[in-house]
Amino acid sequence: MNITGRWSYNEDFEFGKSEGKVEFQQIDNLVNGIFTFTEEVENNYKIEVEEKVQGTITNGKVLLESVEVKATQNNKEIHYLPNCFDVFLVSENKLVGSTYDSEDLCGVFVMERL
Helix, strand or coil: CCCCEEEEEEEEECCEEEEEEEEEEEECCEEEEEEEEEEEECCCEEEEEEEEEEEEEECCEEEEEEEEEEEEECCEEECCCCEEEEEEEEECCEEEEEEEECCCCEEEEEEEEC
């Protein structure tokens, strides 16, 4: 299965939700990607995030690690903890998984091919 292409991204986590898009490029079992999403924290504030990732596919699972993160809140750059992504290849058009950062904040997500 090749995951190259554009995907929608919807994540729920303890304090809110994230919605956006992902662009993946896969060559053999190597994957690079860019997550672009809006994170809304308990209807309190929003953060715009662009996160570059890289990883590998093994046995129907993709393990991705952040290599660069840019985040803004109210048009000002802010510190944002990089994520790790465990992605399960459900079908040609659907991926599901979980995220976690260095403070053990976890989320679950669904991605659908666009």
